[in-house]
Amino acid sequence: MSQTTIWIVIVGMAAINFAVRFLPLTIVSRIDLPKPVARWLSFVPISVMGALVASEVLRPGGVWSNPLTGPSLYAAAVTALVFRFTRSFVGATVAGMASFVVLQHALPLILS
Amino acid sequence: MLSSDVSTHPHIEDRAAGAALHGAPVARFRRGLALGFPIFLGYMPVGMAFGILARTMGFSVFAAVVCSATALAGAGQFIALSFLAAGAGPVGVLIATTVVNLRYVLFASTLSTYLRDTPTATHAALAFSLTDETFAVNVADHRQGLATPASMAGVGAVAWTGWVLGTLIGAVGAGWIGDPSRFGVGFAMAAMFTALFLALAEDWRHVVIGVVAGAIVLGLPLLGAVGLRLEPSWYLVIAAMLAASIGAVVWREG
16 A cells, blocks of 8 residues: 555544534534524433443444353443442443453353 | 432532642643543553554554544544555545544534633644543533533543554554453443443433433344445444434423
């Protein structure tokens, strides 16, 4: 692959990525949004997060698999419990990753 | 804790947060660094994966690091690599990454409602570091009444550092690192999203909307069975917009 192509892509991506983030942020912050639009936007974060959790936990890597035989669902439960009781993002993330590694090795032994 | 009292009575849980609320911008920035640390943990390994992959695609170490440092677009960068690998020209690659990153229009519009009296230069800095993860952390922080532009900048800085540092390590060590998945990094993002979901769920309406979004995002790939094939990067945007619309229609008041 030519270095020219690579650099065109790098510069173009930088410009586009900044534009799609900056323009809405700075334009919308200057106008008074109609109430229904504001309410709709207030529901966007939880919707995004629900969709992200569902696809990451139940369809990891964009591939269907049985959630009961893989580590993701159980590791997510561990993550949720740790967060529920500690309110710590770091603690919950690390606990989730650790339980994922353990389950990755332990589940095949348990289920076989 | 799926309680609504977090938003209605923003009780400060620890002294650090209390100091940050009334403290100097530097203290708020440092609080943001701490808040964003899980993002750092999640980005490092994914950044490494990008660095390794970019090197195998003919990127120099410098090019891989500059790409991560200026684009800060996880999925967008991986898609650029896969399009390049498939022989697409620069225009095709740029269109593909733009489509994947259109969700930021949605995120930026939501975030802008917290940044009404903020100078344009600050908008630029915060827009630059806007990702799925920084967005979620800042929204959760805002719900507690604690987010300020300085704390958001801290979250963005630590996330950016994790992504760029990970890319550098991956690009330099491409030959001998091997598969980073053995450290459980495949689950880092999923774990963070799970915790963030709980943090964002203010009350039962939010839980319902989140579950609806999850159901839609899992249902969309099934449309392929009836011949309606969508680009996978659209699943998230469509699911989020639909679920938020359903919420906004069902709960018109409040």
